[in-house]
Amino acid sequence: MNDAAAVVEAGAVLRDAYLAESDPATGFRQARATVEEAMRAHPRVVSETFYRFTGRCVRMRIVGERLAERVTAPFAHLRVGEQPPAEVELSIDLWSECETGVPCPVRRQLGDVKATWEVAHGSLTVAPGGRFLRFARLHSRSWFDRTTGQIVGWRACGTVLPTAERAKPMLPLLSIWCSDRDVHLAHAGLVALHGQGVLIAGPSGAGKSTTTLACLLAGFDYLGDDYTGLEELGDGSFVGHAVYSTARLQPHQVARLPLLAEAAIESEDPYDQKYLLPVFQVSPQLLRRAVAIRAIALPRVVGSPEPRLRPASKGQAFLRLAPSSLAMLLSPGTRGLDRLARLVERVPSYWLDLGDDVAPIPSLVEQIVTGARASGAAG
Known part of the structure; x- marks a missing residue:
């Protein structure tokens, strides 16, 4: 199956669950475990890089060479080397399904949802208390734990990303992370x-x-x-x-x-x-x-x-x-x-x-x- 076909198939699986998947806290925990599974199963295609976002240290780990190439490119000017220059304030872990074979951990169950907004060509859902968030597009999911400073995310395929995602990855979640730091x-x-x-x-x-x-x-x-x-x-x-x-x-x-x-x-x-x-x-x-x-x-x-x-x-x-x-x-x-x-x-x-x-x-x-x-x- 080629990359485009993989994206279409993944989208078909997720389409009906798009609105039903509504518990960011549960989703974060499932995605956290899944990305760690992908890292263990595919250590050779795990990249780790460090950046300065608004002067603060950020670690990015990505499973999938093609996904890493496209997601890290917009942040190339903020990269600081192979070792963290300071305490990491935000960690970002992503994996590509078409490069790893590890699917998105979708669960068709309604959770307790505080609010949902349509932003940046996607849907942003906030759990009660505001700690956990999920940003969803048809072929991608990202979850954010504001308390621990962790973003985890699934992409259907690293080579088939919308132009908006390639240009401004994780825009809504990074906006909230920045706002939390004034x-x-x-x-x-x-x-x-x-x-x-x-x-x-x-x-x-x-x-x-x-x-x-x-x-x-x-x-x-x-x-x-x-x-x-x-x-x-x-x-x-x-x-x-x-x-x-x-x-x-x-x-x-x-x-x-x-x-x-x-x-x-x-x-x-x-x-x-x-x-x-x-x-x-x-x-x-x-x-x-x-x-x-x-x-x-x-x-x-x-x-x-x-x-x-x-x-x-x-x-x-x-x-x-x-x-x-x-x-x-x-x-x-x-x-x-x-x-x-x-x-x-x-x-x-x-x-x-x-x-x-x-x-x-x-x-x-x-x-x-x-x-x-x-x-x-x-x-």
Whole structure:
């Protein structure tokens, strides 16, 4: 049986159980035992790597060479070596069924469920008390124990992953893990010049990816096109943390950035036409893990011949940043709103009206950096 057929068969088995599988606590324990079984049965295809997520040590163990290659790629810029540099705060263990023959431990029984949300093209279920969560898609399951800091997950096949999963693995669960550590995963990109970070904020389709990638091609440091970890320091300043080193582009965006077209990977999913861009392969020297946030840019597509820059009010910046950041994933509630409000109060914001020509975008973002540096020096 080939990989695609294996995925179809696994999906058929799980389809009827998709809604019935509703006990994240039981599911976590079953998956924990199953991934350990897969590791014992297939030690030669177990990879172990360590990372710094928002400055914290993360261990990732994956059973299945092809799954490991695809899941670890978006985190390549956060890798720290073969040994843990500090105490592990999050462990992630995944296995590929088509590479190991170890199936998902599905149980058709209703459990006590607190709440379920449809997020990130999947279903997120929270058990009573909020300790255990499950994020489910048709061909994947991931469980999260927030108390012990463990994510365990099953994938039907490592070579057949949706573009969204390849670009942003485990997005909802990592968002909650970050939130538990007072780091808000905002729906925004982040670039930097001379150590000065500019948060690129706005809803889907606003031009965040176009802006961040145009800046990357101009030599800016790159920390993400779509999601950024926001951390408030004791002095009231904000640091932006890189999470993923992959971008997703619509076909017309690839055409507007021809220097990246060769590296872009066409989607195999008929329901998701976005291309995958492995930025870590294009410009690894420009990837950064964290940077101070000095300004906010608010891109929007206006269809004018050339892009232009103009100041935005703090209220405009908040209304542009907050809704998409809080709606895309499970939000940290008023705590998250208050944090975003303090950010827009602290740093200047600018409208970045995007036109047909992307070439001037980096110079406009550089103007934002220059203004932020001058403002900081004056302050």
